[in-house]
Amino acid sequence: MAKKGRVFSGARPTGRQHLGNYLGAIKNYVAMQDEYDCVYCIVDVHALTTVETTQDLKLNTFEMALDWLAAGIRPEESILFVQSHVPEVMELHTYLSMVTQFGKLTDLPTFKEKVRQQPENVNYGLVGYPVLMTADIVLYKTDVVPVGIDQAPHIEFAREIVRSFNYRYNTKVLIEPQVKHTEVLKVVGIDGKDKMGKSLNNHIELALTPDETTKRVREMVTDPARQRKTDPGNPDVCNVFTMHKIMSPQEEVDMINVECRRAGIGCVDCKLRFAANLNKNLEPFRAKRAELASQESYVQDVLNDGARRARTIAQQTMKEVREAMQLP
Ligand code: SF4
Numbered sequence: 274m275a276k277k278g279r280v281f282s283g284a285r286p287t288g289r290q291h292l293g294n295y296l297g298a299i300k301n302y303v304a305m306q307d308e309y310d311c312v313y314c315i316v317d318v319h320a321l322t323t324v325e326t327t328q329d330l331k332l333n334t335f336e337m338a339l340d341w342l343a344a345g346i347r348p349e350e351s352i353l354f355v356q357s358h359v360p361e362v363m364e365l366h367t368y369l370s371m372v373t374q375f376g377k378l379t380d381l382p383t384f385k386e387k388v389r390q391q392p393e394n395v396n397y398g399l400v401g402y403p404v405l406m407t408a409d410i411v412l413y414k415t416d417v418v419p420v421g422i423d424q425a426p427h428i429e430f431a432r433e434i435v436r437s438f439n440y441r442y443n444t445k446v447l448i449e450p451q452v453k454h455t456e457v458l459k460v461v462g463i464d465g466k467d468k469m470g471k472s473l474n475n476h477i478e479l480a481l482t483p484d485e486t487t488k489r490v491r492e493m494v495t496d497p498a499r500q501r502k503t504d505p506g507n508p509d510v511c512n513v514f515t516m517h518k519i520m521s522p523q524e525e526v527d528m529i530n531v532e533c534r535r536a537g538i539g540c541v542d543c544k545l546r547f548a549a550n551l552n553k554n555l556e557p558f559r560a561k562r563a564e565l566a567s568q569e570s571y572v573q574d575v576l577n578d579g580a581r582r583a584r585t586i587a588q589q590t591m592k593e594v595r596e597a598m599q600l601p
Contacts, residue, residue: 276308276309276310277308277309277416277417278309278310278416278417279309279310279311279312279413279414279415279416279417280305280309280310280312280415280416280453281312281313281314281409281410281413281415281417281418281450282298282302282311282312282313282314282419283313283314283316283319283356283409284313284314284315284316284337285315285316285317285320286316286317286320286330286334286337286355287333287337287471288329288333288336288337288471289336289478289480290336290337290340290341290344290478290479290480291469291470291471291476291477291478291479292460292469292476292478292479292551293460293462293468293469293470293476294340294479295344296458296460296519297457297458297460298457299340299341299345299346300344301419301455301457302341302346303344303345303346305419306345306346306347306350306351309416309417310350310351311352312351312352312354312413312415312583312586313341313346313351313352313354314353314354314355314356314409314583315334315337315353315354315355316409317334317355317356317357318356318357318362318363319356319402319405319406321398322387322396322398322399322402323387323394323399334576335572335573336480338353338572338575338576339562339565339566339572340479340480340562342561342565342572343479343558343559343562343565344479348575348578348579352413352579352582352583353575353576353579354576354579354580354582354583355576355579355580356409358576358577358580358583358584359412359583359584359587361412361584361588361590362405362408362409362587364591365408365411365590365591365594366404366405366408368438368594368598369404369407369408369411369434369438370404372434372437372438372441373403373404373434373437375400377430378400378403378404379400381403383402383403383427384399384400384403387399387402403427403430403431403434404434406427406431407430407431407434410428411431411435411447411448411450411590412586412587412590412591413586413587413590414586414590415448415450416448416450416451417450417451417452417453418431418450418452419453419454419455420453420454420455420457421454421455421456421457422454424457425454428450428452431450432449432450435447435448435449435450436449442597442599443597444597446590446593446594446596446597447590447594458519460516461512461515462475462476463476463489463490463492463493463494463512464494465493465494465495465497466494477489477551479558479562480559480562483552483555486548486551486552486555487545487548487549487552490513490544490545490547490548490551491541493513493547494512495511495512495513495540495543495544496508496510496511496533497510498510499540502536502539502540504536505533505535505536506533506534506540507533507534508529508530508533508534511533513540513543513544513547514526514529514533514543516547516551517543517546517547517550520550520551520554521546521547521550522550525546525550529546
């Protein structure tokens with residue numbers, strides 16, 4: 274079947290992936306492979322704007338790539354690579370920075386938020402982050418970028434930069450990327466209140482063993498008003514129930530929905546049921562992960578091949594860009 278165009282998406286190297294990563298992004302990455310030519314990038318250069326040390330960068334990149342591959346990214350079809358392995362992106366970033374107004378960058382809400390988060394490290398790269406992101410997207414002649422509704426302004430900004438470049442050099446060489454709205458599932462962590470994430474240690478890693486997974490699930494916060502097993506609970510405010518709706522068979526979800534409200538099921542039992550279903554769902558992932566991890570250089574070979582294929586596209590784009598700019 275003919276593909277609809279090229280998709281690009283990038284994510285920072287955060288190491289082993291968790292359930293929130295999977296349900297919020299990776300699952301969608303895997304599904305899009307059926308419709309689009311997909312270019313997936315581990316954006317290590319972006320990470321440098323915020324990390325204090327690079328000592329874990331290699332391991333985190335490896336672990337993340339391994340999880341993505343085990344989850345179903347197909348490297349024989351899709352391009353999976355590391356941002357810094359294609360240095361052309363730095364060159365395009367520089368050229369795009371010349372058509373981007375500094376004031377617009379410092380006015381962006383995302384920049385202001387970063388300044389609030391790390392006032393002691395407002396580095397030059399942080400200001401230019403959206404320009405580098407634009408370079409990432411357009412370097413690979415991207416048609417479509419999948420984003421959640423709240424991310425759409427970032428792509429609109431990228432489109433503005435592309436228009437400025439094309440106008441300045443009277444060219445159409447850079448493609449304005451289109452937004453593909455995707456439903457980004459916000460997965461709440463085991464604390465029952467914040468978005469699942471490593472920094473809050475409220476996550477469940479995909480690569481945990483079944484026993485470790487069950488242990489994490491047992492720590493999940495439930496309906497806070499339910500003190501005893503004999504108290505009726507409210508599944509509508511319980512994160513365990515939300516996760517059941519994603520992972521468990523419908524008849525089990527229906528049963529919990531009824532029994533919880535009349536204290537017919539205890540929270541421990543409910544969580545163990547969820548853990549069992551989660552572990553069952555993760556079985557193919559774990560088997561694939563173990564198999565890939567046992568092939569010593571497999572992940573590195575995939576990333577090298579991805580960089581080679583990405584670079585072929587990037588070099589062609591840069592040739593056209595330099596010509597359009599009439600660089601000597
Ligand atoms: Fe939540 Fe299940 Fe306990 Fe009800 S029985 S409060 S759905 S964990």
